[in-house]
Amino acid sequence: MKQSDKETVRTGILEPSAIVVNGLSNILLKAGNFDLYKIDYVADMQRYITANKLQVIIINPQLLQQSAKELAHLKQKNPDVVWCALVYSFFDPNYLNQFDLQIPITDSPTDIVEAIRSKLNNETADTDLSMQLSDRELDVLRLLAQGNMNKEIADKLNISVHTVISHRKNITQKTGIKTQSGLTIYALSNKIINI
């Protein structure tokens, strides 16, 4: 799915200067579709990325102590995040080139927003993020919630166990619920089944 201009971009900012943070936040918020998280410590960044599913990190390169190694480690751990360097002083170009994107502080607001968006489009994978369960997935969910095992579901729906497992994977991805008890509760709460 393409990142459209209407979708919010969850972005973390790590920058020691409050003036710069406020300026940048204003620019991004005016563009209208950024959720911003101000992160105070590098040590705290991973938690933010995981908890808030951040898509973009804008960071003052100074904060990684110019350590290309640390950046490589972070990038490897979070391959889907767009890593942007906010540049307003001199850094070793070899280090800067490791970032996915460099934002010179002299850039115009439109350029900044556009650069981030286009980077994001390049990196977003073609996954269908639709949260609606398909009719077939609902069938599988109903049988699961009634306590059927994969094999029994396969027999009842006349499909292979492999297909059942694949439906289950999709259900988990869409609902965020994996265990059988959890899925039963989900099905009951959403009136997919009645007991």
Added chain:
Amino acid sequence: MYNESRQYLKPESKLADIVYNNPSLLYVLEYFEVDYILQDKTVAEFCAEHNIDANLFTTVSNIYNGFVAESKLEFGVESIPLIIKFLHNTHAYYLNEKYPEIRNFIDELRKVNSSTEIGIVEKFFTEYYAEVNEHLDYEDRVAFPYINALYNKYIGADSEPLDTSFSAKVYRKHHTDINYKLDELKSLLIKYISVREDRQIRRRLLLSLCDVESNLYAHSVIEEQILMPLVMKVERNLNKVKKQ
């Protein structure tokens, strides 16, 4: 969960000031078995007095304060017994205090909300608790005695052969499952199960779940990022000695 203004602890910080604003550190002090009459001592002074590696104390505190530990942590192997004691104390907290409390809240919740969903929540929790129990029991019965024996061998206090049924892999798998199930329980209570006159009791249950969740998370980070690397270091060292 109360520490909105989480502070990053450093050896030169005044410990009392930090605890004042970051109450989750009370857990850390308790698990290290130190009392908190802190006066104006800095973290470094406090640790020296109680014979705790200040670096270890700072790292553990910051983990409890919600800061993610750096990927590579290096501590001296002489801290192993203290870390084991600490983890053992966390177990006592879960088993004697936290889980009975959660069980109690679920029982109360059932009394006011008799829906089928809550019935399943109880089943869910029972299954989850059995798993946690198995893991904590595994640690107390297999992992910790193994690590203690390993350490004693390392410092030359013991020459008994080691019980080798311990596996770092099993250890890690448990953590993932436990954290996952707790998260799912929270999510079901917040997102799906309809509220029936149970708002207050549900809030108490949820806050309790959040508390145990962050505590368990810190516990697994300490085991995986602090304890296990030390264990591996000792194992490597002993193997080297054996080969010579």
